[in-house]
Amino acid sequence: MSDLFFKKFYNEVKDSTWPDVENYFDFLNLPVNIRTECVNLHYMHQRINQIESPTYWQTSTAIALQYKNLAYIPVPKCASMYYTKFFTELNWKEVNISELEPDTVCFGILQEPASRYLKGITEWVFNELMPIFDYDANAIPVGILNTLLIGDSHSLPYTTKFGPWLEQINFIPMYQKTDDLIKQHLMDLFLSQDCDIKIPLSIPRVHESDAIKLELYRLVQQSFEDESLSKLKNYNGRLENLYVLLSEDLKFYRNLVNTFDPTWQTIKKLKTSHIKNKI
Numbered sequence: 001m002s003d004l005f006f007k008k009f010y011n012e013v014k015d016s017t018w019p020d021v022e023n024y025f026d027f028l029n030l031p032v033n034i035r036t037e038c039v040n041l042h043y044m045h046q047r048i049n050q051i052e053s054p055t056y057w058q059t060s061t062a063i064a065l066q067y068k069n070l071a072y073i074p075v076p077k078c079a080s081m082y083y084t085k086f087f088t089e090l091n092w093k094e095v096n097i098s099e100l101e102p103d104t105v106c107f108g109i110l111q112e113p114a115s116r117y118l119k120g121i122t123e124w125v126f127n128e129l130m131p132i133f134d135y136d137a138n139a140i141p142v143g144i145l146n147t148l149l150i151g152d153s154h155s156l157p158y159t160t161k162f163g164p165w166l167e168q169i170n171f172i173p174m175y176q177k178t179d180d181l182i183k184q185h186l187m188d189l190f191l192s193q194d195c196d197i198k199i200p201l202s203i204p205r206v207h208e209s210d211a212i213k214l215e216l217y218r219l220v221q222q223s224f225e226d227e228s229l230s231k232l233k234n235y236n237g238r239l240e241n242l243y244v245l246l247s248e249d250l251k252f253y254r255n256l257v258n259t260f261d262p263t264w265q266t267i268k269k270l271k272t273s274h275i276k277n278k279i
Contacts, residue, residue, distance in 0.1 A: 005051045013042040024048075058163035061153075062097035064106065070193060071100055071270075073108040073169050075161075076154040077116045077123065079182070083109070086199065097165060104270040105193055107170040109182060110158065110256065113249035117155050117242070118224070122217045124151025130216070137216040145223040146238065149245070159248040166252065170268050173257045179203075185262050192264045 003023035010021050018034055021027050027035065038044040050056040064071040065087040072087050074080035088094075100106070111119075125140065128151070133139040150156060159166060172185050183199040190197045224239045243250070 006048065009042075009044070009047045009051075010038070013038060054160075055163050058161065058165060059098045060096065062162060062165055064095050064097050064100060065092040066095050066100065066104070067092040068193075068195065069101075069104055070190065070195060071095075071097075071104050071106045073097070073106050073162075073165075075108050075110060075158070077120050078109045078111045078174065079179075080109075090197070100270055102270055105170060105189070105267055106165075106168060106270055107172070107186070107189055109174060110171045110253060111174045113158065113246045113253050114242070117157075117246060118221050119217065120154030120156075121148060121151055122213065122220045123154045124148075125220065126213055126216055130212075135212055137212060137219055140216075140219070142223070145220060149241075157246055157249045159252060168268055168270050170264075171256055171260075173253065173260055175253075175257050188262065189264050189267070192267065 006024055006027070007021060010027065019026075019030060021030070027038075062073065064073050065084065066072075067087070067090065072083060072092065074084050097106075110116075125145070125148070129140055129144065130137070153161065162169070170189065172182055174182065177185075180201045183201060187197065187199055224242055
């Protein structure tokens with residue numbers, strides 16, 4: 001699995017007379033002239049450095065919606081569907097985060113990491129497993145819920161998904177804040193950048209959880225909190241393992257809650273050149 005992208009690189013540069021390879025070990029057994037051409041002519045080591053760089057993947061998968069010097073960074077399970085739709089309808093341009101110019105003011109919204117993670121797992125189970133079990137949450141085998149750790153981007157930790165980009169984004173914490181208050185914080189940020197964008201207030205959320213999703217969320221939460229439900233012989237605290245996964249997120253979010261300034265006296269600006277040089 002780890003050699004899939006290396007194999008793709010090799011197939012893109014290979015001559016029709018070259019042998020096929022399945023992995024990097026196969027490549028090491030190729031004739032010297034082929035290996036030399038891959039390294040010197042096709043910059044193989046640079047591609048390997050990309051494949052093995054978390055910053056490369058964090059950069060290549062981070063999307064922004066841009067308008068002038070502002071850029072919204074969507075984060076799954078953090079009201080991203082609402083704001084992506086809102087800014088798209090304002091004709092903000094979708095770009096990769098690496099395309100943004102230095103000094104761009106990036107902003108986003110973050111939910112408390114553990115709650116967001118459980119909701120992310122619930123989202124994945126609802127989309128991928130619930131159709132198989134005719135949308136009966138209680139029909140899903142307990143063993144599946146008790147072993148699932150990452151479903152998709154909805155449950156990927158913030159620090160894993162964004163890496164060095166995370167510290168350059170002006171996030172608003174959702175903790176104990178109403179939808180309207182978050183919108184007001186955003187509009188105040190826009191005004192600080194001489195941009196008078198209005199976000200409609202007092203509008204109900206588009207995607208409220210129904211009874212089926214709420215029951216599924218309860219089961220997902222229970223699967224982490226109740227060790228007696230597990231049938232695994234070596235089960236030793238799944239909730240503790242979750243906090244190993246989320247510890248950096250929790251620290252980042254706690255600091256965000258403690259330091260968030262709704263008056264926007266201090267605003268972070270993007271330093272893309274610093275990150276690009278590390279890819």
